[in-house]
Amino acid sequence: MSTVDVNVQGDLTIGGIGTGDLVERYGTPLMVYDEGMIRGNAKLFRDAFNESGLKYQVAYASKAFLCKEMVRLAEQENLSLDVVSGGELYTALEAGFPAARIHFHGNNKSEDELLMALEAEIGCFVVDSFLELELLHDLAKEREQEVQILIRVTPGVEAHTHEYITTGQEDSKFGFSISNGQAATAIGLAIRKPYFSLLGLHSHIGSQIFEQEGFDQAIRVLSDFMQRIRIDLDVMMPVLNIGGGFGVRYTEEDQPLPIPTYVKGITDSVKTYFAKNEYPLPEVWVEPGRSMVAEAGTTLYKVGSKKIIPDVRTYVAIDGGMTDNIRPALYQAKYHAVLANRPNEECTELVSIAGKCCESGDMLIWDLMLPPTNYGDILAVFSTGAYGYSMASNYNRIPRPAVVFVDNGESRVVIERETYEDLVRKDR
Incomplete structure (x- = not known):
């Protein structure tokens, strides 16, 4: 049974820990396993x-x-x-x-x-x-x-x-x-x-x-x-x-x-x-x-740029994408997501979630209802525990995210976030 919930402060929690606290401690993108x-x-x-x-x-x-x-x-x-x-x-x-x-x-x-x-x-x-x-x-x-x-x-x-x-x-x-x-x-x-x-x-x-x-x-x-x-x-x-x-x-x-x-x-x-x-x-x-493991995994991203194309589409970009979840690009996989810092707020905007890679196909979710988004909001994408990290890449020389396990109010890193130094470690 999932432990995803909302605390008294109105933040999404996983395993008894606020997603805002997880992001503050470990950064984003962050893969969180229940x-x-x-x-x-x-x-x-x-x-x-x-x-x-x-x-x-x-x-x-x-x-x-x-x-x-x-x-x-x-x-x-x-x-x-x-x-x-x-x-x-x-x-x-x-x-x-x-x-x-x-x-x-x-x-x-x-x-x-x-x-x-x-x-x-x-x-x-x-x-x-x-x-x-x-x-x-x-x-x-x-x-x-x-x-x-x-x-x-x-x-x-x-x-x-x-x-x-x-x-x-x-x-x-x-x-x-x-x-x-x-x-x-x-x-x-x-x-x-x-x-x-x-x-x-x-x-x-x-x-x-x-x-x-x-x-x-x-x-x-x-x-x-x-x-x-x-x-x-x-x-x-x-x-x-x-x-x-x-x-x-x-x-x-x-x-x-x-x-x-x-x-x-x-x-x-x-x-x-x-x-x-x-x-x-x-x-x-x-x-x-x-x-x-699929439904036990949630990926947390920070919201970045927002592009409104009148009468066409509103793009909301996040600080990850196909480098940590290639499934939507590979076989049109669909996901659901919420703003983790405002999960109970009324959803009034239809948006599409874009990744940061230099690819038009780097889209995580094409149509999603969210509250009006702001720079720095936390987006939680659910059911990312399978074939996300295992298929991750360094395309565009983007480091792979950290992975944490959470349980009963405790969290621990199980895979460290890659650094830029890691990216060039094997270069000669």
């Missing part, structure tokens, strides 16, 4: 799976947002960790995360990344290509090291979401297709490799999904495929990874299901389809990222 909400979301996933009676793993999808403190939080909440690069893996290991609970994804893992993961003895590799099947096994054989793998498959299910974030359809850069026979071929190769222990299948149908139908269809396809593999190859697989993609609320238009509803739908489908095939119930893995 730590209690993240922990609450983790508990919702765990409790829902515990009610199902199925064995499970909830792996935080670190690509949504990662830093050492987020890794520590994931460990404290008994989550596993999904990484997709050597950098994410390194961060997890540096923070002391148990390697046995790390799953390594990615469609083009390098030899160096695979070696790093092997040396760390991570829990599982999600194999995504025929090249990786051979390369990973060659490396494992050289080390005489058995590795556990999942085979990533595309079930041919097209989720109802933006075309840039669908991943389960037939035409995808991820995984092996079930329908054209590549998935069965990959499994046939994997079971003949002595240093592989085949755990099961991985599937991910997309992101920002608001209904159960896509997951149900995918589980039906996967269950039937696992049954076919049992018959054809005499192979039983004990794990089914459904991926993530659970929707969150960015604006009032978004109507996501509660976390327990997503989990119950998945576990009910698993029980139904696997019982129908008389297949032992698998351990179910999921990988929530956005649904764990």
Whole structure:
């Protein structure tokens, strides 16, 4: 549950701290995470799976947002960790995360990344290509090291979401297709490799999904495929990874299901389809990222220039933009925002929120009702906790913002604000 509120002074608060106090202490742009909400979301996933009676793993999808403190939080909440690069893996290991609970994804893992993961003895590799099947096994054989793998498959299910974030359809850069026979071929190769222990299948149908139908269809396809593999190859697989993609609320238009509803739908489908095939119930893995952290994040900006174009538009510029949140420019993502220093004041002006980058496309929100804005006002943009900082850049040589965690009236920096000196540190 979110702790965003308004105090007696009329200022927006997060985690019991006034946003004005946060800005005064840490500056802007500032990414603020409601730590209690993240922990609450983790508990919702765990409790829902515990009610199902199925064995499970909830792996935080670190690509949504990662830093050492987020890794520590994931460990404290008994989550596993999904990484997709050597950098994410390194961060997890540096923070002391148990390697046995790390799953390594990615469609083009390098030899160096695979070696790093092997040396760390991570829990599982999600194999995504025929090249990786051979390369990973060659490396494992050289080390005489058995590795556990999942085979990533595309079930041919097209989720109802933006075309840039669908991943389960037939035409995808991820995984092996079930329908054209590549998935069965990959499994046939994997079971003949002595240093592989085949755990099961991985599937991910997309992101920002608001209904159960896509997951149900995918589980039906996967269950039937696992049954076919049992018959054809005499192979039983004990794990089914459904991926993530659970929707969150960015604006009032978004109507996501509660976390327990997503989990119950998945576990009910698993029980139904696997019982129908008389297949032992698998351990179910999921990988929530956005649904764990998105709504827990709020970005605070200071209002700068204001440009009124009569009968056209009013632009209100802030001191950040596409360098800390590229999602609106990348796939037309929508957000809601308020003036944090005057959240209860009547909204009488229709404005568009512009970033400071030298790009016409650097627009965070196109149409937003706000009170009349003044230079120095604080704008709070909600639900920025996922794919904001993790996709941030130094375009226009703009330093990345600071990130703070807040909880019960306390705040702490988890990522320091970059400086101009940081920008030139690697220059030669």
